[in-house]
Amino acid sequence: MDASRRGSAMQADQALARLGYKSELPRNLSMLSVLGLSFAIMAVPYGLSTTMYITLTNGQAVSVLYGWIFVSLISLCIAASLAEICAVYPTAGGVYYWSAMLSTPRWAPLVSFIDGWLTLVGNWTVTLSINFGGAQLILSAITIFNEDFVANAWQTVLCFWAVMIVCALVNAFGSRYLDIINKLCIYWTGASVIIILVTLLVMAKDRRSAEFVFAHYDASASGWPEGWSFFVGLLQAAYTLTGYGLVAVMCEEVQNPEREVPKAMVLSVAAAGLTGVLYLVPILFVLPDVQMLLEVANSQPIGLLFTIVTGSKAGGFGLLFLILGILMFAGIGALTASSRCAYAFARDGAIPGYHLWKKVNPKLDMPLYALILSTVVDCLLGCIYFGSSAAFNSFTGTATIALSTSYGVPVLVNLVQRRKAVRHSVFSLGKFGTVINVICVVWIVFACVIFCLPVSLPVDASSMNYASVVFSGFAAIAFAWYFSYARKNFTGPPVDREAMDTVDGVMAAPHSPTEDLGDEKVVKSNGSKSR
Numbered sequence: 001m002d003a004s005r006r007g008s009a010m011q012a013d014q015a016l017a018r019l020g021y022k023s024e025l026p027r028n029l030s031m032l033s034v035l036g037l038s039f040a041i042m043a044v045p046y047g048l049s050t051t052m053y054i055t056l057t058n059g060q061a062v063s064v065l066y067g068w069i070f071v072s073l074i075s076l077c078i079a080a081s082l083a084e085i086c087a088v089y090p091t092a093g094g095v096y097y098w099s100a101m102l103s104t105p106r107w108a109p110l111v112s113f114i115d116g117w118l119t120l121v122g123n124w125t126v127t128l129s130i131n132f133g134g135a136q137l138i139l140s141a142i143t144i145f146n147e148d149f150v151a152n153a154w155q156t157v158l159c160f161w162a163v164m165i166v167c168a169l170v171n172a173f174g175s176r177y178l179d180i181i182n183k184l185c186i187y188w189t190g191a192s193v194i195i196i197l198v199t200l201l202v203m204a205k206d207r208r209s210a211e212f213v214f215a216h217y218d219a220s221a222s223g224w225p226e227g228w229s230f231f232v233g234l235l236q237a238a239y240t241l242t243g244y245g246l247v248a249v250m251c252e253e254v255q256n257p258e259r260e261v262p263k264a265m266v267l268s269v270a271a272a273g274l275t276g277v278l279y280l281v282p283i284l285f286v287l288p289d290v291q292m293l294l295e296v297a298n299s300q301p302i303g304l305l306f307t308i309v310t311g312s313k314a315g316g317f318g319l320l321f322l323i324l325g326i327l328m329f330a331g332i333g334a335l336t337a338s339s340r341c342a343y344a345f346a347r348d349g350a351i352p353g354y355h356l357w358k359k360v361n362p363k364l365d366m367p368l369y370a371l372i373l374s375t376v377v378d379c380l381l382g383c384i385y386f387g388s389s390a391a392f393n394s395f396t397g398t399a400t401i402a403l404s405t406s407y408g409v410p411v412l413v414n415l416v417q418r419r420k421a422v423r424h425s426v427f428s429l430g431k432f433g434t435v436i437n438v439i440c441v442v443w444i445v446f447a448c449v450i451f452c453l454p455v456s457l458p459v460d461a462s463s464m465n466y467a468s469v470v471f472s473g474f475a476a477i478a479f480a481w482y483f484s485y486a487r488k489n490f491t492g493p494p495v496d497r498e499a500m501d502t503v504d505g506v507m508a509a510p511h512s513p514t515e516d517l518g519d520e521k522v523v524k525s526n527g528s529k530s531r
């Protein structure tokens with residue numbers, strides 16, 4: 001590392017110490033790398049491909065295209081709101097830490113505890129949904145060459161576990177190469193979209209009309225009222241566009257995080273929105289018979305779509321292989337964010353067994369036990385598929401609800417506090433901040449309702465959307481831990497509120513003295529020490 005980079009890293013570590021934490025992770029990620037990580041977690045072509053059955057059921061072309069554009073604009077508002085706060089408090093605690101800092105001292109522990117669990121559950125379930133959908137997609141590739149093949153529950157879950165293990169191994173032993181992996185994701189995704197776009201348009205023998213692409217609406221397959229079906233279909237876009245907030249957990253591995261991470265958040269959403277339009281429009285122009293696509297096993301029709309349009313099994317698999325490559329970037333990136341989130345939350349004692357999960361492996365330079373915890377939790381949750389064939393829809397719904405709500409908490413608290421904390425943010429939204437924040441909160445409340453609904457009616461035990469059940473299960477664990485331990489022992493992030501002020505949007509040094517105790521620094525506030 002050259003002198004300038006060492007200087008930037010030292011300044012970032014000092015700023016982190018003023019926020020109450022000791023730097024334990026190497027700062028070897030760039031803004032482009034964080035942008036790539038966010039882009040990887042959103043994984044636009046992959047996310048839209050694995051959830052395509054949702055919009056084909058609920059409105060078809062209009063829901064696919066305009067639902068994507070609508071949610072992209074909403075996501076820009078949310079990303080900008082979070083970026084504004086992140087520029088003031090750049091720590092791996094992310095929205096959990098921000099919620100504590102923006103709240104009053106009386107409510108900070110409870111608010112941060114709730115938001116921390118929402119974030120953790122959101123991280124775990126978005127990783128789960130990415131890799132579980134990936135397992136279904138991998139198995140659907142077999143049907144390209146063997147139309148009679150239908151994967152059973154055991155085959156699907158075992159494939160999912162294999163994907164999880166590969167992602168975990170890359171995170172554990174390739175942590176030093178995450179910067180390269182995240183950057184490579186941008187180029188792979190961009191190249192894949194161009195290749196798929198050109199191939200489909202050149203090889204398609206039949207094309208839909210412009211009227212179909214931009215104006216066709218058919219919700220007859222959903223069972224929902226026509227107007228309401230459009231909103232149920234928004235899950236496809238909302239699920240895909242969730243990763244931008246997760247990258248805040250990488251703040252302690254980036255130089256100049258107060259500038260680079262907020263910038264990456266907003267740019268990733270803008271890039272994802274544009275990528276989605278470029279990917280969806282050509283697909284709509286060459287879309288085969290919708291009913292045939294909806295009858296595909298495991299609700300993964302993209303491989304069949306590619307095969308029909310190219311007129312070749314090899315061609316269909318080749319295009320699907322590009323999507324599977326994006327899957328691996330997404331799975332690795334999501335598990336990276338999950339492990340960092342578990343690590344950050346554990347070091348404040350908010351998770352049962354936190355003494356273990358907060359440890360950083362000195363040889364691997366990453367929180368190994370937090371990675372193992374995230375992997376095991378996801379592997380266990382995957383077993384829900386044994387009882388519900390619609391488990392993937394439940395996973396996507398839970399991830400979208402948990403992450404959206406976790407993003408909404410600091411934005412809402414910021415509004416209640418009249419946005420005083422972000423007045424000098426280096427990423428200020430200025431006079432538009434209040435309007436943008438209100439749009440975020442209203443959308444998130446609405447999203448929590450619609451994403452608990454099943455994709456289509458009628459439903460039975462196997463096709464029901466169990467998002468609310470999974471969400472409630474984690475809520476029960478969080479409440480049990482809070483009343484048995486955290487209520488008396490958890491004080492939130494280790495921050496001296498009265499001793500801190502903000503200068504140019506970056507937290508200034510505390511006025512109260514600090515004591516050096518060997519390798520740890522103790523901040524004199526509520527008896528909390530930086531961990």
